[in-house]
Amino acid sequence: xxxxxxxxxxxxxxxxxxxxxxxxxxxxxxxxxxxxxxxxxxxxxxxxxxxxxxxxxxxxxxxxxxxxxxxxxxxxxxxxxxxxxxxxxxxxxxxxxxxxxxxxxxxx
Amino acid sequence: xxxxxxxxxxxxxxxxxxxxxxxxxxxxxxxxxxxxxxxxxxxxxxxxxxxxxxxxxxxxxxxxxxxxxxxxxxxxxxxxxxxxxxxxxxxxxxxxxxxxxxxxxxxxxxxxxxxx
Numbered sequence: 139x140x141x142x143x144x145x146x147x148x149x150x151x152x153x154x155x156x157x158x159x160x161x162x163x164x165x166x167x168x169x170x171x172x173x174x175x176x177x178x179x180x181x182x183x184x185x186x187x188x189x190x191x192x193x194x195x196x197x198x199x200x201x202x203x204x205x206x207x208x209x210x211x212x213x214x215x216x217x218x219x220x221x222x223x224x225x226x227x228x229x230x231x232x233x234x235x236x237x238x239x240x241x242x243x244x245x246x
Numbered sequence: 247x248x249x250x251x252x253x254x255x256x257x258x259x260x261x262x263x264x265x266x267x268x269x270x271x272x273x274x275x276x277x278x279x280x281x282x283x284x285x286x287x288x289x290x291x292x293x294x295x296x297x298x299x300x301x302x303x304x305x306x307x308x309x310x311x312x313x314x315x316x317x318x319x320x321x322x323x324x325x326x327x328x329x330x331x332x333x334x335x336x337x338x339x340x341x342x343x344x345x346x347x348x349x350x351x352x353x354x355x356x357x358x359x360x361x362x
Contacts, residue, residue, distance in 0.1 A: 182341075
């Protein structure tokens with residue numbers, strides 16, 4: 139089973155700041171990596187797939203990079219509506235399609 | 247539009263079984279698999295398994311082997327998750343989603359509470 143490790147666990151930032159979240163895989167997952175945003179009481183929302191392709195309707199301030207074992211999600215200019223928990227998920231090796239433990243983004 | 251609508255909350259005793267449904271609409275049911283993911287209170291997302299409505303093939307996380315069964319009813323475009331021998335740690339919100347990752351079509355979630 140591929141283990142996905144996200145860092146940091148929590149970020150507390152002000153609107154307008156640049157945010158970078160990290161995700162590491164225990165072995166190469168190529169570019170088969172997705173990022174999701176989840177807000178309280180809601181299902182996850184797909185942001186990025188294929189490590190760097192934005193899903194439909196996702197603003198350009200969200201960008202993904204990486205391949206192999208190291209991945210990042212960057213929010214170029216943090217907006218107040220970007221609070222939530224962000225999860226990475228690999229879908230290269232399955233079952234299972236493992237998730238990271240999440241990074242909580244709090245807005246100051 | 248694509249919709250996945252799940253059944254309502256459940257409260258079960260330890261050792262019991264629960265069956266959660268996921269009724270789909272807005273797309274051809276046989277053309278996409280269904281994935282089930284759960285989330286314990288305050289915890290992260292946990293992938294449970296996947297089923298193909300077309301051929302009935304299933305892939306389960308080894309963690310749930312032996313007490314998890316996923317099925318589909320193509321006549322009603324509905325997927326089902328059955329989890330047996332429930333434990334307190336099975337208390338979670340259970341989500342269905344369309345096909346394998348990456349997916350942007352999710353059900354609203356079903357809270358299953360295991361309690362005495």
